[in-house]
Amino acid sequence: xxxxxxxxxAVFGLNPMxxxxxxxxxxxxxxxxxxxxxxxxxxxxAGLMIVLGVLNQERAVAGVDFNTIGLLIGMMMIxxxxxxxGLFEFLAIWSAxxxxxxxxGILLMLQIVTAVVSAFLDNVTTVLLVVPVxxxxxxxxxxxxxxxxxxxxxxxxxxxxxxxxxxxxxxxxGSLVGLxxxxxxxxxxxxxxxxxxxVSAIVHVLWGRTLVAAAEDRAKVxxxxxxxxxxxxGLLKKSLIVMAAVLVGFVSARFLGLEPATIALLGAAVLxxxxxxxxxxxxxxxxxxxxxxxxxxxxxxxxxxxxIVISGVESTGLLAILANKLVEATGGDLATTAIAILWASxxxxxxxxxxxxxxxxxxxxKAMAPTFGGPEGLMPLWWAxxxxxxxxxxxxxxxxxxxxTVAGMAERAGIHFGFLKYTKTxxxxxxxxxxxSHAYIAWRxx
Amino acid sequence: MTANPPxxxxxxxxxxxxxxxxxxxxxxLPVVDDNRRYLGMFAKSRLFGLLLxxxxxxxxxxxxxxxxxxxxxxxxxxxxxxxxxxxxxxxRVGEYADQTVxxxxxxxxxxxxxLIVFRTRNFVPVVDPVTNxxxxxxxxxxxxxxxxxxx
Numbered sequence: 001x002x003x004x005x006x007x008x009x010a011v012f013g014l015n016p017m018x019x020x021x022x023x024x025x026x027x028x029x030x031x032x033x034x035x036x037x038x039x040x041x042x043x044x045x046a047g048l049m050i051v052l053g054v055l056n057q058e059r060a061v062a063g064v065d066f067n068t069i070g071l072l073i074g075m076m077m078i079x080x081x082x083x084x085x086g087l088f089e090f091l092a093i094w095s096a097x098x099x100x101x102x103x104x105g106i107l108l109m110l111q112i113v114t115a116v117v118s119a120f121l122d123n124v125t126t127v128l129l130v131v132p133v134x135x136x137x138x139x140x141x142x143x144x145x146x147x148x149x150x151x152x153x154x155x156x157x158x159x160x161x162x163x164x165x166x167x168x169x170x171x172x173x174g175s176l177v178g179l180x181x182x183x184x185x186x187x188x189x190x191x192x193x194x195x196x197x198x199v200s201a202i203v204h205v206l207w208g209r210t211l212v213a214a215a216e217d218r219a220k221v222x223x224x225x226x227x228x229x230x231x232x233x234g235l236l237k238k239s240l241i242v243m244a245a246v247l248v249g250f251v252s253a254r255f256l257g258l259e260p261a262t263i264a265l266l267g268a269a270v271l272x273x274x275x276x277x278x279x280x281x282x283x284x285x286x287x288x289x290x291x292x293x294x295x296x297x298x299x300x301x302x303x304x305x306x307x308i309v310i311s312g313v314e315s316t317g318l319l320a321i322l323a324n325k326l327v328e329a330t331g332g333d334l335a336t337t338a339i340a341i342l343w344a345s346x347x348x349x350x351x352x353x354x355x356x357x358x359x360x361x362x363x364x365x366k367a368m369a370p371t372f373g374g375p376e377g378l379m380p381l382w383w384a385x386x387x388x389x390x391x392x393x394x395x396x397x398x399x400x401x402x403x404x405t406v407a408g409m410a411e412r413a414g415i416h417f418g419f420l421k422y423t424k425t426x427x428x429x430x431x432x433x434x435x436x437s438h439a440y441i442a443w444r445x446x
Numbered sequence: 447m448t449a450n451p452p453x454x455x456x457x458x459x460x461x462x463x464x465x466x467x468x469x470x471x472x473x474x475l476p477v478v479d480d481n482r483r484y485l486g487m488f489a490k491s492r493l494f495g496l497l498l499x500x501x502x503x504x505x506x507x508x509x510x511x512x513x514x515x516x517x518x519x520x521x522x523x524x525x526x527x528x529x530x531x532x533x534x535x536x537x538r539v540g541e542y543a544d545q546t547v548x549x550x551x552x553x554x555x556x557x558x559x560x561l562i563v564f565r566t567r568n569f570v571p572v573v574d575p576v577t578n579x580x581x582x583x584x585x586x587x588x589x590x591x592x593x594x595x596x597x
Contacts, residue, residue, distance in 0.1 A: 079511070080511070083511060083515065084515055085515075086515045086516060089514060089515065089516075089519065093519055125511060128509060128511045128512035129511070129512075131501075131512070132501045132502075132512060132513070132514045133514065135499060135500065135501035136499040136501060136502075136514070136517075136520070139499050139500060139501075223521055224519045224520060224521075225518075225519050225521065226519055227519075228516075228518035228519040229515075229516065229518065229519040231515050231516050231518070293510075294509075294510055294511055405512075409501070409512065413500050413501055414500070
């Protein structure tokens with residue numbers, strides 16, 4: 001019984017709400033400052049929530065959404081195995097050759113590949129897989145890679161918005177609100193397709209139409225043999241089967257009565273089994289160790305810590321108070337609230353990490369249910385939050401991890417990919433994508 | 447320790463580096479500035495990196511997920527490699543001096559030196575930690591010949 005008592009007795013007799021608020025603000029500030037690794041920040045915040053008596057350990061652990069964590073880890077493990085097959089290089093080269101290696105065509109094709117892959121894998125992984133081949137192709141064509149990189153960053157954030165598993169904010173919303181894969185596809189992918197078409201047109205006008213490559217350089221790219229990129233045909237076959245099965249699992253999750261984490265982790269286990277079956281014990285443990293090391297533990301522990309910090313704040317009632325204030329500000333009008341959430345999420349996500357923002361917003365929006373006639377009435381708000389938070393990430397270089405990842409890769413290759421240079425083009429594009437979302441939400445839901 | 451090893455000057459070209467590596471059949475050479483201050487090592491493997499697409503050459507700093515699994519899809523020939531080498535051959539080695547190679551101080555213990563030589567399978571620059579001057583290099587041969595010469 002002792003731990004129940006601890007939950008309500010904060011140290012020094014301070015009001016737990018103040019402690020929780022202070023810890024939330026400090027955690028946010030430390031994440032934004034980027035002076036300390038975000039996993040360390042989140043774990044410190046979580047630890048202090050417990051030590052200072054806002055939560056006890058039991059309630060802290062209960063605050064961690066293991067569906068999100070399991071889904072993230074499962075997908076990371078699957079990608080780590082699939083990557084080795086060379087599938088993604090195959091896709092990139094195949095698509096480049098489909099357009100006869102014309103630079104403008106490749107610019108478009110790689111956006112499509114990035115957006116589609118990103119809908120099923122997380123955005124950072126997608127760009128890590130597609131950008132290296134992009135460099136190789138650009139080097140061959142003797143064209144500047146910068147437009148390709150910017151277009152791919154933007155496409156990865158757009159494509160990721162289309163599905164439950166495409167971007168961490170969606171994983172969070174899906175898991176914490178209980179929305180399934182199909183609901184995301186039905187509600188978000190129509191507008192995402194429109195947005196990607198519009199953005200590709202803008203990219204073509206900005207860069208594509210002026211890109212030229214010599215015929216002999218194009219011939220060199222046409223000489224690439226995409227089939228040679230497939231390193232391990234057996235592994236490719238196994239990967240495709242498992243990925244298809246996982247996808248079917250997500251689509252029929254409700255019917256099967258399964259949560260996404262179960263499907264992803266089971267998929268990862270089956271893929272590892274297929275890959276390891278018949279191999280000697282030592283080789284098996286190498287494959288498994290390797291797969292685990294390729295998971296992004298910084299992201300995982302960031303989520304774990306953050307969940308605890310937010311559940312601490314939530315337990316003090318602070319988020320419900322903030323939600324009431326927000327509803328008051330919008331006069332309890334659903335349309336105004338949805339549009340306010342869309343634009344505020346977009347602008348904030350362009351500046352701060354969208355994961356903590358979304359994780360904080362979810363309990364706040366949930367608390368608005370009575371105003372809008374129960375959980376069903378909240379649906380437009382969830383789509384507004386998702387579109388705002390995911391698309392907003394395109395706005396600045398620090399808006400999403402994929403942006404920073406590509407910037408890092410570009411700088412190492414000697415290509416200037418600075419904050420202002422990126423933001424100058426990407427921020428207006430982001431505003432256009434959010435404006436399209438605005439129109440879509442107003443037309444479809446309000 | 448070899449006190450006066452062949453060295454590359456930061457202003458030397460990549461082509462000079464290849465010639466010197468071929469002449470001595472060394473695996474790597476230290477790069478120094480005008481005052482013989484140590485700037486890093488230029489290894490034979492770096493030359494291979496320069497023959498590859500630049501994204502592969504820089505991939506050591508990427509997360510493993512960002513490394514290309516293979517390059518079998520490219521069908522380059524020796525002529526292509528030669529033309530690529532011609533373009534990088536005029537660049538300065540100073541740009542490519544690798545500072546992450548382990549180095550040792552002149553007063554380092556024998557066991558520390560043996561461990562580094564074992565792990566790098568190469569020779570190790572001996573650098574004064576205060577002045578940063580290159581004092582020499584320590585190779586596997588230096589250590590092995592010391593063991594052999596009992597009297």
